[in-house]
Structure formats: C-alpha cells, structure tokens
Amino acid sequence: MLQAPELLLPAGSLAKMHAAFDFGADAVYAGQPRYSLRVRNNDFSTLQTLQEGIDGAHARGKQFFVASNIFAHNAKLKTYLRDMAPVIAMKPDALIMADPGLIMMVRDQWPDMPIHLSVQANAVNWADVKFWHRMGLTRVILSRELSLDEIEEIRQRCPEMELEVFVHGALCIAYSGRCLLSGYFNHRDPNQGTCTNSCRWDYKVQPAAEDASGDLGAMQTIPLRFEQALEQARQPWSSLHQQPRHPLADQPYLIEETGRPGQLMPILEDEHGTYIMNSKDLRAVEHIERLVKIGVTSLKVEGRTKSLYYAARTAQVYRQAIDDAVAGRPFDIGLLGQLQGLANRGYTDGFYQRHHTQAHQNYMRGASEAERSQYVGDVLGMQDGWARVEVKNRFAVGDRIEAIHPGGNRDLTLARMRADDGSDIAVAPGSGHFVHIELDPALDGALLARYL
DSSP, X not given: OOOOOEEEEEOSSHHHHHHHHHTTOSEEEEEOTTTSSOOTTOSTTSHHHHHHHHHHHHHTTOEEEEEOOOOOOHHHHHHHHHHHHHHHHTOOSEEEEOXXXXXXXXXXXXXXXXXXXXXXXXXXXXXXXXXXXXXXXXXXXXOTTXXXXXXXXXXXXXXXXXXXXXXXXXXXXXXXXXXXXXXXXXXXXXXXXXXXXXXXXXXXXXXEEEOTTSOXXXXXXXXXXXXHHHHHHHSOOGGGTTSSSOGGGGSOEEEEETTSTTOOEEEOOBTTBOXXXXXXXXXXXXXXXXXXXXXXXXXXXXXXXXXXXXXXXHHHHHHHHHHHHHHTOOOOTHHHHHHHTSOOSOEEOTXXXXXXXXXXXXXXXXXXXXXXXXXXXXXXXXETTEEEEEESSOEETTOEEEEEOTTOOEEEEOOOEEOTTSOBOSEXXXXXXXXXXXXXXXXXXXXXXXXX
C-alpha cells in the first residue's frame, strides 16, 4: 500500500490552525517573529501565542513547524541566538530555515533540533539535497521550478532525505519567491518578511520612449491596460515572422499602479519574460496521485494572508485527494471546482508538467467551472433548528448552498431566512450582517458557500 504524505497547511492564527486540523491537515507552519518571511497577518507574533499554537497542535497529535527562513543581515545575527532560545524551548517539531549562516548557528547551539530547508534556498537537484543531508538537515523543501520527473529523480537518488513540495497557493514572480518588487516600490523587503504582494496590484501599461538624457518618458497619455498590450503583442507580423521575438517585446514600457496615480515606473522585457506582472496561482491537486507514487514526504499549501475558509477548504480538498490516491481510487474532478471557489488569479500547475495538450487544458478548465462557488458565511451557533450566520458575501433565499463541515459537506437549497429580530428576509446583504437560516444541528460550525 502507498504511504500517505503529510498534508501541511499554513497557520496565520490559532483559529486557522484548528480549522486546518479539523479538515484534515497533519501539520501546520507559522512564522517566527522578526526572523521569518511571514510577518504580515501573522498572529503568532508573540511568544505566548506561538507556545499556544505548538501546545495546541501537540495536544491533537499534530505537528507544528516554525519558519525562521529570513536571510539575515549582520544586525540580526547579534540577536538571533538569544531570540531563538525561547522558541527552541517550546519544542516545535522543526525549524524551516534558508540562510546557511543561521543554519550553522542553530546546528552548533542545538544539534538535535530538526531543520527543514526552506524553498527560499532554491534546492533544484539531487546534489543539493545530498549536501544538506550531509549538513544534518532532515528535510528539503524543493524549489517550485521542478517538474514531476525531476522530483522523481531526486527521490530515487536521495531516499535518505525527507522531501516536501508545494501543491497550492500563490506563486511568486521571482525564482522560488526571492522577489525584490515590494522592496523596490515600498522599501519593504520580501526577503526580510515584509512583502506587500506588489506583484498582485492592479497595473496599467503604456508605451515609453527615451529622451535625450536617456530617461524613459510616456509616449502617450491614454493608458494601455496590460491585457490589451498582450493581445496586441499576439497579433501576427507577416514581414517579421521568422524572428523569435515580436518587435513590441523590445519596446520599453511604463507601468502605473492604481493606488499611485502619476508615478510611472519603467518595465522592460527580455527573452525570458516580463517579471513585474503577477503569476497565476498554483493548483496541483490533479498531480497528487503521481506525487504520492513518487514518495514525496510532505505536500504543502501556501497561504500567506489567506482566510480561515481558505485553510479549511484546501485542507479538505487535498485530504480527499491524498486519501483517494493512497486507496487507489481515481481522481475526483469535482475537487477542481471546489478549489475554484477560493479567491485566485486563475490557476496553473506551475512547472510540474511542462507541455499540456489542448484537450487536457479544455478538460481541466471545464471541470473547474462545473461547481464554482463563493464563500458566503460562518455558522456561529444553533438554536431550535436555526443557525446564526455571520455573513461574508451576499446570498439569498432560493440559492443553492454548500455547508462545509469536518463531518462531511452537504448541499441544500435555502428556503427561509430571518433577521436577528425574527422577521423574515429574502437577502443577506453582505459582510457585517448576521442572519438566521434553517440548518441541521449536526452542521454547527460549518462554513457556507453559494454555488454560482
């Protein structure tokens, strides 16, 4: 029988940690204050909360990993071991680290502390993995830029090392997340844990030209949206069709972010692409069976700044995909639609499979669209067959609703709804409101999604 890999989820708060465990996660990871890349929206910013998280995970028979994966400048080396001592005393199951100097310091001070190599360290081949095994690390989180075949070769050549891969979440536009955009725009360095997700802002693009001094200036005042620029660049050019690059690709552009009108920033493209624009999100649930057969140790979901609903839904979907693969059941394409209901920028399976056929792409898209849904509320409690719901997005009487619960999901058509004062209402307007709906008491604590 195949060995089930660990399902590893992010834990930005105690509530998200317990939701991840409720819906099937085996382990969670959270950032260490000051020394991780998970500073924003991280409730584990105090030692007390971090201790509660580690103790809470262990009480449930689960694991808790602490990310300490910053690339430290000299100033932080002075305080690192002092600040790390109370964290080690909490007995996390492993540290996630990237900086070789910090790894050396921890290995010298606490030789028995398990260390997992962060994806930030860019491990892309089996020799990398063997090197870090020789250095005493227990797990390597492989670079996102590897194919399934490359991962399989690493597994075969390095049976002694635990291997972890990302299967879902945001993809950075730089190699393994080592991006400089946020530092460039906001002076908030992603590699010091303060990324502002600059790649995901709303940009407009317009052509530029060099002036006499060599500076770039706008050629026109009417902005060209990036989608339009891409469509224009795709148009055929008959006289130049033998050239590998479209002439528009060699033209400089200026970008303007919606929140910073008038601030025009230069952008250039080379033969490898344009790096300042955001990526689609990673979704590799369709590859779980192959990853299980390869023998990957841990499957990781990225989730910086994501919601409790995101933690619950991804944990539930990937738990089913893992369990089905281990049991030899075929892949359930309905899982694609469940993930489609999460906030995303469109999905890609990244580098896992380089060349998809048109038929495969159409099939995956069609399956994704079949059961799309939107998160609409949390069930806060039950009384006399009525559930009090904190509304997250608009829904109405007559809508088809999915109640998402650790004990199993259920579909229902919403027949009645009441306001807090007991009066009948037809619509839950949106976030900030509370309503009551008829619901099976067994679904207390469920998350609600509306089918689109």
